[in-house]
Amino acid sequence: MRVYTARVTRTPHRPRIAICGVVIESSTFSPHRSGWEAFTLLRGNELVRRYPFLRDGAPLRREAEWVGVLRAAALPGGPVLTDVYESVRAEICLALEAQGPFDGVLLDVHGAMSVLGYTDAEADLARAVRSAVGPDCLVAASMDVHGNLSRELARTVDLVACHRTAAHEDDDEARERVATHLVRRVHDGGRPHKAWVQVPVLLPGERVSTRQEPARGVYADVARVADLPGVLDASLWLGYAWADEPRCRAAVVVSGDDPDVLVREAARLARRYWDARDDLGLVAPAGTYEECLAAVLAGDARPFVLSDTGDNPLAGGAGDVTWTLARLLDEPAFTVPPEAGGRTAIYASLSDAAAARAVADAGVGAVVEVDAGARVDAGSHGPVTLRGVVEHVREDDPVGGAVAVVAVGGLKVVLTERRRPYHLESDFTAIGLDPRGTDVLVVKIGDLDTELRDMAEDWMLMLTPGGVDQDLGRLVHRGLGGPVYPIDPPDSYDPRPELL
Template sequence: MTRTLRRPRIAICGMAIESSTFSPHRSGWEAFTLLRGNELVRRYPFLRDGAPLRREAEWVGVLRAGALPGGAVLTDVYETVRTEIGLALEAQGPFDGVLLDVHGAMTVLGYTDAEADLARAVRAAVGPDCLISASMDLHGNVSRELAETADLVTCHRMTPHEDDDEARDRAATNLLRRIDGSGRPRKAWVQVPVLLPGEKTSTRLEPARGIYEDVARVGALDGVLDASVWVGYAWADEPRCRAAVVVMGDDDALIAREAERLARRYWDARDQFEFVAPAGTYEECLKAVLASDAQPFVLSDSGDNPMAGGAGDVTWTLARLLAEPAFANLPEAGGRSAIYASLPDPDAVRTVADAGVGHVVEVTAGARVDAGPHGPVTLRGVVEHVREDDPVGGTVCVVAAGGLKVILTERRRPYHLESDFTALGLDPRGTDVVVVKIGNLETELYDMADDWMLMLSPGAVDQDLLRLRHTNLGGPVHPFDPDEAFGESPNLTPHLL
């Protein structure tokens, strides 16, 4: 392939969501934000006006549908997005390249490998000569079909994901480099039969930190274009769900050797991965909190984490907090202070908002989508705050029940920033216990916490994977199967694609 004198034309498209197959939640149109045209192009810092990459090509924003993690995507929503992307690519083409922005763990009802299906549709629309570069989350799943259909693939190298833009920048840069005359690279692809939650593979700790430092080193070798290791997505039950390695370049022997070495390193470390923080049951976490003078002591209510695909309205932990004597009274009366973030229930929120600040309310809330191990809770307390215009949560209310302040939201909403709390009149730094529905703490929460623990609570994204009972992984996968199931060792010889 030779470069023409004109700037290459590159389309941007994709559909990105992380979907738990264990959640009864369904992701419809309300879950997705659709971006097209220049609004989509400007989404990426490296493509904004004045950025070097912006000048190197003509970037065409076709369509990106993005959503917070949740349950499986409704079939008609996915197929409508796929059809629009295909038709727009055909109508606006020809293109020299496509930047395919996907997550890698999207589940669509009726499909078992949604990203590969979308990549096939893109390929059909742009033809065999156009290069497709896929940017993915490291918690995505890379099937052979996806790796074959996309010409280039890369993913994040940090958990928590502090390098989202860097990964997409790399995908775009790799694409431009190959359009510039060298064409398609070869890909050494291999899946590793290990499936672990992200909270056990944080790059803040070993062995993941060392593995991903190795990934960056391999990616910088002469003869290698890029290197990636995917952890996979643990809360979906599909044959593609497992770790994967892809090393791209023009030296077959080199990329195959390095891909197998990275895969072997990941496999050999399978029993060394540990939770990113001290982890325990509710009872163990509560005991630690009550014995500590840390402020805030953050508890990560991990089983219903909406940013991993949980429905967000499981009430198991909240029911226990409401019954906990330590939080029954205000701090000035000898109680402990706590914040619970959060519980989505539009009907309960409307009742509380209509009552207004300062009024005592009693509402039944939660477990509307995921009844889980505990049904709705009865919340009785004083309305402390009402916000009608939260861009993510819609109407958001704070109800104080003794020393416990419960955040109710109209829609699922993560609480990852200090400003998420202060916007509601809450002071997380001055609160004894902050309970958030998350797994690994995002950077600002991590920095704010005086101490923290990972609560091993039930839900669609349960950290105890064996409680979820996967049945469709299609072969032995650690930790679901004993080591004897793999023989002396799994076959980690890469396929050259």
């Protein structure tokens, strides 16, 4: 991983830089709502130390006085409740005014936050921050590659950049890159120019992975442009496919001091991404439930990982969709006990506070019958009935709350009090499960995290319904405000970057 360090011109003034933001991606197709319970709030030195490049002894930490104002972060989910967002925004702005003046602001946002009543929440937050700190303060935004960069957001901030890997292998590196640019510009003076252009393409992240071509080559070109003379930074946003707002589409920004170079390279990157659109395929073999099950039963790969993509909590799914689980519970290959020749499987997970609590209270060894799931998202299937033996209970999971494992034949179902992703081996072993020793591992995820990818002997993306359905046509976007590939493809595209 490349390490960014601040090479700055020393001045007698040690700049003061505030850190603030709201980090969440929100599916407008999910009935889930993100309230206070979804967010973790960090302030002061606890917030500053969250970033590895700002911990004690880090070179960049010494280049400025870093002030942790407020960062509210949550697992992806449904839209944020209006009063929650407005309360966080008000605290950020009041603190910026009270603790200022500041020379710079590091605005840490995702870019795909949807708030009830708003259509461009990050731009609204950026405008409020700008109003609080005044026109002379430099505002730099660090964003997720799956965020949406509207013209208003790009215009309001002075610097903006995102990750260069999908999925998410350079989170801290990207933030450090933005922070370093901010420190340099505060010391050296001068706002960079920005060439911004949107690209009418909106694809799920599972179709744009830098682990494979052509996305790998496209993002290598982004990095190459960033190193050109006259260029400060270059970024390509993929957009967030599971929201229905006018800003939802890909975007390019090239920033620096040579406007001609910025416009030329922004247009070239936008054109390259547009030209690659038809070749951006899914990151793994994919199929329907029936096709995936047939592949599992036809071979002896162990574990065979199936991504239950439509209800992925880390993409914004409600976490309690039962469509896939209902079918697994009716599948003889798993309902027959292993000692009688059945297959073993783990299903992780299904969130239902009442069901998880009831099973946990019953205790290990109890035979239970409980209706679970579809309390929030019942669009594709209602609650399922679990009849089985409680094999494990954990009361204090920091994310999931009360967690219980119910064995139904060879199928072990993980019930959680709160939405919780299961992407690491330790997630499973902490609740008495052996993911490597099971035949089939069904997880609510899209592209596999590194640990799961390394663990899987084989894997497929299961194309299932839910708030983050890979089949965008089933979701029915109506608010994009114009043709976007592949939902309503435009006939042609002529990128014309705008200098902001």
